[in-house]
Amino acid sequence: MNLTHSTMRGSVKIVAVGNLDLIARGRPAEFRHRGLTLATRPTAMAALLEVGRDPDSIVLVPTNLNDMPLTEFVDILHSLAHVPVIAGIVPGCSAQAVSELFDHGISSTVALPTSPGRLADAVRASRTPEQTEELVIEVGNLTLDDARHRVTWFEKEVTLAPKNFEILRFMLVAHPRVIPLQELMKHVGDNPQNRAVRARVAIGRLRAAFSDAEPRHDTPIETVHRIGYRLRL
Amino acid sequence: MRTLGGTIDGAIRPERPLASGTNGERRPAPLTFLVLLWLSLVVAFGVLVTLIVTIIIDGQGQFTGRLLSEYPASSPDRAGARPAILGSAWVIATTAIMTIPLGIAAAVHLEEFADKRNWFNRMIELNVQNLAAVPSIVYGLLALAFLSLLGVRDKNIVIGGALALSLLILPVIIIATREALRAVPTEIREGSLALGATQWQTTWRQTLPSAVPGIATGSILALSRALGEAAPLLVLGALVFVSFDPSGILSGYTTLPIQIFNWTGRPQEGFHQLAAATSVLLLGVLVLMNGLAIYIRNRFQKRW
Amino acid sequence: MIDRAGEKIESIVPHEGPGVRINARPADGFLPDEPRGILQCENVDVYYGSFRAVTGVDLKFGLHEITALIGPSGCGKSTLLRSLNRMNDLVDGARVEGRVLFDGEDIYGSKVDAIEVRRRIGMVFQKPNPFPKSIYDNIAYGPRVTGMRVDSMDDLVEEALTKAALWGEVKDKLKQSAYSLSGGQQQRLCIARTIAVKPDVILMDEPCSALDPIATVRIEDLMHELRREYTIVIVTHNMQQAARVADRTAFFTAFADEGTGDRTGVLVEFGKTTQIFEHPTDQRTEDYISGRFG
Numbered sequence: 001m002n003l004t005h006s007t008m009r010g011s012v013k014i015v016a017v018g019n020l021d022l023i024a025r026g027r028p029a030e031f032r033h034r035g036l037t038l039a040t041r042p043t044a045m046a047a048l049l050e051v052g053r054d055p056d057s058i059v060l061v062p063t064n065l066n067d068m069p070l071t072e073f074v075d076i077l078h079s080l081a082h083v084p085v086i087a088g089i090v091p092g093c094s095a096q097a098v099s100e101l102f103d104h105g106i107s108s109t110v111a112l113p114t115s116p117g118r119l120a121d122a123v124r125a126s127r128t129p130e131q132t133e134e135l136v137i138e139v140g141n142l143t144l145d146d147a148r149h150r151v152t153w154f155e156k157e158v159t160l161a162p163k164n165f166e167i168l169r170f171m172l173v174a175h176p177r178v179i180p181l182q183e184l185m186k187h188v189g190d191n192p193q194n195r196a197v198r199a200r201v202a203i204g205r206l207r208a209a210f211s212d213a214e215p216r217h218d219t220p221i222e223t224v225h226r227i228g229y230r231l232r233l
Numbered sequence: 234m235r236t237l238g239g240t241i242d243g244a245i246r247p248e249r250p251l252a253s254g255t256n257g258e259r260r261p262a263p264l265t266f267l268v269l270l271w272l273s274l275v276v277a278f279g280v281l282v283t284l285i286v287t288i289i290i291d292g293q294g295q296f297t298g299r300l301l302s303e304y305p306a307s308s309p310d311r312a313g314a315r316p317a318i319l320g321s322a323w324v325i326a327t328t329a330i331m332t333i334p335l336g337i338a339a340a341v342h343l344e345e346f347a348d349k350r351n352w353f354n355r356m357i358e359l360n361v362q363n364l365a366a367v368p369s370i371v372y373g374l375l376a377l378a379f380l381s382l383l384g385v386r387d388k389n390i391v392i393g394g395a396l397a398l399s400l401l402i403l404p405v406i407i408i409a410t411r412e413a414l415r416a417v418p419t420e421i422r423e424g425s426l427a428l429g430a431t432q433w434q435t436t437w438r439q440t441l442p443s444a445v446p447g448i449a450t451g452s453i454l455a456l457s458r459a460l461g462e463a464a465p466l467l468v469l470g471a472l473v474f475v476s477f478d479p480s481g482i483l484s485g486y487t488t489l490p491i492q493i494f495n496w497t498g499r500p501q502e503g504f505h506q507l508a509a510a511t512s513v514l515l516l517g518v519l520v521l522m523n524g525l526a527i528y529i530r531n532r533f534q535k536r537w
Numbered sequence: 538m539i540d541r542a543g544e545k546i547e548s549i550v551p552h553e554g555p556g557v558r559i560n561a562r563p564a565d566g567f568l569p570d571e572p573r574g575i576l577q578c579e580n581v582d583v584y585y586g587s588f589r590a591v592t593g594v595d596l597k598f599g600l601h602e603i604t605a606l607i608g609p610s611g612c613g614k615s616t617l618l619r620s621l622n623r624m625n626d627l628v629d630g631a632r633v634e635g636r637v638l639f640d641g642e643d644i645y646g647s648k649v650d651a652i653e654v655r656r657r658i659g660m661v662f663q664k665p666n667p668f669p670k671s672i673y674d675n676i677a678y679g680p681r682v683t684g685m686r687v688d689s690m691d692d693l694v695e696e697a698l699t700k701a702a703l704w705g706e707v708k709d710k711l712k713q714s715a716y717s718l719s720g721g722q723q724q725r726l727c728i729a730r731t732i733a734v735k736p737d738v739i740l741m742d743e744p745c746s747a748l749d750p751i752a753t754v755r756i757e758d759l760m761h762e763l764r765r766e767y768t769i770v771i772v773t774h775n776m777q778q779a780a781r782v783a784d785r786t787a788f789f790t791a792f793a794d795e796g797t798g799d800r801t802g803v804l805v806e807f808g809k810t811t812q813i814f815e816h817p818t819d820q821r822t823e824d825y826i827s828g829r830f831g
């Protein structure tokens with residue numbers, strides 16, 4: 001994962017089972033800085049109650065949980081509210097145990113005690129695809145991730161200026177329709193002068209960006225003569 | 234997207250840390266090459282220094298005012314190089330007057346006006362290049378033949394020597410001038426022509442003035458080459474013993490290299506010392522001329 | 538059509554007179570459908586030796602209009618520009634076929650003096666090329682060499698520099714070397730130098746390609762000003778620049794000769810700039826202006 005913590009939005013509540021000292025390395029403020037609010041509960045039951053109150057949280061459970069079988073705890077959480085579970089690996093835990101946990105549906109693991117950065121990574125990994133899918137438009141070999149302002153074309157990153165990114169997103173939303181030049185001209189900024197040229201130049205820049213990113217494939221923007229442009233994906 | 238150590242069409246650049254603790258220039262092959270370069274420099278420079286130091290030591294006893302003011306004599310104690318100094322001055326001045334305008338004119342024609350795709354112009358160009366490499370004695374013979382054709386009986390005259398030396402340095406001046414003209418950007422010529430100036434106005438008012446430093450440098454270097462030449466003048470029968478001052482372009486003369494040549498051939502040790510002293514004098518003049526050329530080049534060099 | 542345009546030229550060319558300045562363009566934005574061609578190409582081919590660089594160009598450059606020549610590299614637009622004031626004569630082996638009419642007269646006619654053609658049709662180059670002289674002498678050079686009768690050279694220099702929007706910046710250092718100016722100022726000096734010989738047409742060969750964006754904007758503003766008095770033809774690679782400054786745009790492209798593989802430039806489309814960018818009639822134009830090649 002090469003995402004940075006700045007892409008996370010808001011704060012994620014982590015319900016952790018056990019003693020704060022055994023779970024976290026670093027002050028709570030450092031975790032909050034990463035967008036993580038740690039709430040520790042001494043027992044599994046107390047943690048379940050807390051999750052009941054706040055179903056949006058993520059549970060961090062150490063592998064040496066002692067007041068109930070670990071797999072059972074994970075199953076309860078999933079059947080209750082599809083709460084993601086991160087397993088906190090403590091020294092001495094067997095690989096077989098971890099793989100068993102994955103079978104029961106935990107989303108990621110982290111070594112305990114954990115630093116704020118590692119935990120943030122684990123939290124990101126635990127996010128289910130359903131939670132981010134609506135922000136990503138994917139057509140054929142072209143992917144546009146709106147939240148991260150990223151475009152990939154045949155898995156190569158395409159570097160785009162914000163204006164051109166807007167135009168590509170507009171074209172992707174309209175796909176597979178042909179977009180008339182007049183319509184494209186509305187998306188090239190507020191300046192009323194030379195809109196046609198700026199729209200054409202933006203298309204030119206998009207094409208250049210695509211062929212810079214992946215010269216082996218033709219750019220996906222097709223000119224429909226005397227009408228406009230469309231994406232061919 | 235280019236990433237560090239990334240691949241371009243499948244080619245992978247081996248990743249070496251920047252701080253590898255080694256120096257790429259200090260590996261055996263580059264180091265050997267560097268040492269060889271230094272050795273050649275030391276050898277060349279060593280020979281030169283030895284030569285100059287020897288001459289200076291040999292000539293120091295004779296490096297007096299007498300060398301400049303006296304005429305050659307049968308005794309080394311009374312002899313001087315006055316006629317040779319004046320003779321050199323006369324010959325070089327005459328050469329300069331004859332060669333520089335001609336050389337510049339030829340170069341301007343070849344560079345600015347001649348159609349470079351014409352075979353005749355290309356042939357001339359090639360010949361000029363080659364002539365610069367012809368041994369100097371050949372020019373002496375050429376001048377000799379020319380003077381004989383004209384029916385000049387006494388060929389040891391200033392104008393005769395200047396003719397031989399002019400032939401010798403003309404190609405050098407042409408080449409230097411062409412280089413200087415070529416260094417003037419085409420944009421300057423085009424800018425002038427686009428304003429409605431003629432080719433002639435453009436050359437005269439823009440190109441040539443801009444090329445003057447280069448032309449001056451090249452001409453001075455060529456003249457200093459002519460100053461050191463003895464062979465073509467000897468072919469023309471230059472006198473080795475002159476006891477009068479040259480008085481005009483038809484006067485007899487001798488020059489510094491010929492005087493040195495003469496004195497070196499004498500048996501007396503005193504004459505050898507005189508020759509050494511005169512060599513130092515000639516060297517000094519050459520260094521001054523080259524220094525002047527370098528000064529002009531640096532002072533007036535145009536940065537476009 | 539051509540005859541009618543010819544008649545219009547007669548009535549529009551400003552007659553000599555004190556302070557009379559006839560603006561051919563009633564208002565910005567008004568542009569006749571057909572250019573009143575002061576300079577006109579009729580079936581022009583340009584050759585370098587046996588290599589045909591441009592072929593079959595028919596173009597009219599409208600009086601007091603700015604015409605942009607655009608197209609991919611090697612499409613012959615600069616070559617064509619240089620043939621409009623016989624700058625190509627200086628290239629060994631270059632020749633022009635067809636006719637280039639200036640005010641109805643073929644500039645390649647047998648009795649035409651190329652020197653006078655270049656005075657009447659000036660040129661500004663890609664790289665600013667001031668002479669290695671003072672600012673004053675740069676301006677005065679043209680009038681001097683062309684033997685213009687000038688009452689006061691000082692006034693002429695001031696007028697040319699004022700028109701080129703440079704006077705305010707250089708009026709206190711006219712005796713300084715032109716090389717002391719910035720790149721953008723040097724280019725405006727070159728424009729002033731061209732204006733000083735009082736041409737009718739100014740050709741500009743990518744005049745902003747060596748300049749920074751701010752200097753570029755100043756040159757473009759200047760072109761808008763100059764359009765009132767001069768006819769301007771500009772070669773540019775920058776389509777936004779073409780759209781910003783040009784009244785009409787000509788799009789060129791090159792096709793490869795099947796036998797020799799030489800690339801020859803052709804005029805694809807010519808029209809009002811807005812029309813070229815909004816409704817190009819040729820697919821190649823549309824492809825080029827939206828980055829399909831070049």
